[in-house]
Amino acid sequence: MVVAPPHRRSKREAASEARRQAILDAALEIFVSQGFAAARLDDIVSAAGVAKGTIYLFFRDKQDLFEQVVRGAVGPVFADMAVLAEKADAPFDAMLAALFDTFQREILATPKREIPRLIFAEGRRFPELAAFYHREVITPGLDLLRRLAQRAHERGELVSDALVRHPVLAFAPMLVSLIWTSTFDPFQKLDVADLLATHRELLSPPQARKPTP
């Protein structure tokens, strides 16, 4: 989980870094459950096991803490995407299955699932954050989907160029899953695996698929 420690690290520096991380972890949880405005720094520090003033050693103010929390939680997503991109010569349906699988395992089943909701919720009051997310997550993600769709279309695996023009249509049910899980799960469970499988079925109907060796 933790990156390899840089060459020399005094006891002080290590403890310092641990505190910083504790604050970020606690803040993620509090921001996610309360939203930005309603989250109290007193709650964050008590969850993190540090004192009020410690926050201000690492973060300019509450807003800076919030932005760093989001950025920190979003960063590791790229690793997953890179893995997906490498398999770009697999059948489209298989790639989609892998993508949906990764999504369920690495995002939906973790606290990260709340990040997009947080972005949507606070995007208005943090335009920079929305811009960051659009630039660093949405755009590269859609570009990747578009390339995969393009290749699949050229190979004849996709009947239409719909997904090339609107790759977001491949992503939509994941958005539904995120929103539903974050908001309506207490009232009605959603069978995400079945939803995503059904969506794959819609995008590339069995009769249109190349036979898998």
Add this chain to the structure above:
Amino acid sequence: MVVAPPHRRSKREAASEARRQAILDAALEIFVSQGFAAARLDDIVSAAGVAKGTIYLFFRDKQDLFEQVVRGAVGPVFADMAVLAEKADAPFDAMLAALFDTFQREILATPKREIPRLIFAEGRRFPELAAFYHREVITPGLDLLRRLAQRAHERGELVSDALVRHPVLAFAPMLVSLIWTSTFDPFQKLDVADLLATHRELLSPPQARKPTP
């Protein structure tokens, strides 16, 4: 816009009702742009042109005002849905087109478009509100979509029963449009009409449609 006035209405009562509505309208705007916690009642009253205390003549507290704002904005949706349900013998694709059209005109192009975002944002802190939205909007909406899909499937207009099992898949691109419009529009415009048309094309490919007389 206003409902026919109930039989007798004194000057006092009319003015009172007008104030109440002014507060709701102003509150919608402020809540939508600031979120619940960050919205200041002082801003709402000054936008509504009333005094601070007036709010408390109509609403128990800030939270009650918030809930009534959301309920008030959500209610009129049913009228549109009823209209759609009446045309249930039209071809599925045509009904979907009508639905998408209504959505764009009556929701996406109005301040109402921000309501779902508000629900997603504040649902955690207002479980009752999320429950209300799930019960009064999501469930009836998905039930309607399921019935339409069921009928279309029986008629052979839909190749698979995917939409019967997961009617939310028909709805997903509208969710995408809502989220995108509320969050990322300043950075990249989304051609909603084209997106929705493309999605219809995916759901019922031209070759699968019954010829329209």
Add this chain to the structure above:
DNA sequence: ATTATGACTGACTTCCCAGTCATTTGTCAA
């Protein structure tokens, strides 16, 4: 072993805002 350092603390200050209520304004019935 002794001193110097600066990371960390948490009580405190300051500001903000939801909610109150004594006062004023406007309506309506007599």
Add this chain to the structure above:
DNA sequence: TTGACAAATGACTGGGAAGTCAGTCATAAT
């Protein structure tokens, strides 16, 4: 016209939370 009453007002209050800073003490330097 007028008095009674309700409706509306907005200055004020109390509590709560962001941000500060003088003091403490574990660690590092000598």
